[in-house]
Amino acid sequence: KNQVEQSPQSLIILEGKNCTLQCNYTVSPFSNLRWYKQDTGRGPVSLTIMTFSENTKSNRRYTATLDADTKQSSLHITASQLSDSASYICVVSARQDSSYKLIFGSGTRLLVRP
Amino acid sequence: DTGVSQDPRHKITKRGQNVTFRCDPISEHNRLYWYRQTLGQGPEFLTYFQNEAQLEKSRLLSDRFSAERPKGSFSTLEIQRTEQGDSAMYLCASSPGTGAYNEQFFGPGTRLTVL
Numbered sequence: 301k302n303q304v305e306q307s308p309q310s311l312i313i314l315e316g317k318n319c320t321l322q323c324n325y326t327v328s329p330f331s332n333l334r335w336y337k338q339d340t341g342r343g344p345v346s347l348t349i350m351t352f353s354e355n356t357k358s359n360r361r362y363t364a365t366l367d368a369d370t371k372q373s374s375l376h377i378t379a380s381q382l383s384d385s386a387s388y389i390c391v392v393s394a395r396q397d398s399s400y401k402l403i404f405g406s407g408t409r410l411l412v413r414p
Numbered sequence: 415d416t417g418v419s420q421d422p423r424h425k426i427t428k429r430g431q432n433v434t435f436r437c438d439p440i441s442e443h444n445r446l447y448w449y450r451q452t453l454g455q456g457p458e459f460l461t462y463f464q465n466e467a468q469l470e471k472s473r474l475l476s477d478r479f480s481a482e483r484p485k486g487s488f489s490t491l492e493i494q495r496t497e498q499g500d501s502a503m504y505l506c507a508s509s510p511g512t513g514a515y516n517e518q519f520f521g522p523g524t525r526l527t528v529l
Contacts, residue, residue: 304456332515343418343505343520344457351515389456399469399512404456 302327304392304405312411317380321408323373323390331393331400335364335375338387338407347375347388380412416440418521420506426527427496434492435524439508446489447518448481449505450474457505463489464512496528 304325313319325333332351336344348357352368361384363376377384387407393400419438427433439446444465449457460479461471465486475481478496483489493500503525507518 334517341523341525343507343522345520346517349515349517391456401459402518404458406454406456409454 302392302394302401302403304390304403306388306390306405306408308408309406310409310411312413313380315380315382315412315414318376318378319380319410321375321377321388321390321410323375323405325371325373325390325392325403325405327371327392327394327403329395330368330371331395333364333366333373334391334393334402335362335373336389336391338389340386344389377410380410382412382414385410385412418506418508418519420504420521420524422524423522424525424527426529428529429498430495432492432494433496433526434490435504435506435526437489437491437506437508437521439488439506440510440519443508443510443519444486445509445512445516445518446483447507447509448489448491449507451503451505451523452501460491493526496526498528501526501528 307322334349335347338344348364350366361378366373389407390405392403421436447462448460451457463483478494481491503523505523506521509516509518
């Protein structure tokens with residue numbers, strides 16, 4: 301069964317600190333992995349997209365890693381800001397017939413406190 | 415704003431009533447998706463359209479749910495005889511094509527509360 305699991309479920313950090321969110325997946329056949337940021341009451345917004353051959357990808361203060369062998373990904377947030385408070389969702393794209401299906405994790409809810 | 419828009423943003427209804435949501439995708443995006451998201455969970459796929467054709471429906475989409483995209487532009491999602499379990503955020507997304515790396519752009523969602 302295709303699954304995406306994220307940890308921790310929630311996280312509280314102080315402004316300026318770094319944090320790392322984890323994602324494990326069992327999805328086949330794997331196409332790519334994405335991290336989305338979802339502010340409360342809003343739709344998800346894409347942060348990064350990585351193929352199996354990419355190990356690291358950065359977008360401003362966000363750095364995503366991917367280990368296709370162990371089927372693990374992480375999202376590292378550097379020098380956190382209050383505006384980073386949101387849910388971060390790991391999404392894996394799987395090839396399905398002639399199309400691609402997105403499998404969503406449940407997200408990690410991050411709260412950045414001043 | 416040229417992003418995906420959804421209307422209404424919030425809907426409160428009584429159990430048994432019908433509701434209809436609208437989604438306007440990014441112009442010229444061929445694919446349009448509907449998702450449902452409950453509190454503390456990631457979005458769950460409901461259905462998607464390639465232009466005006468509805469190509470896939472999730473088993474989550476019961477007979478009370480129907481979606482249309484009559485002219486290949488905007489889409490509507492109707493829920494008949496709403497139940498309290500239908501309370502959720504309904505998200506719409508669009509993408510420009512069918513490739514593996516085509517990004518889905520999400521709208522702000524419609525939050526449905528069934529009393």
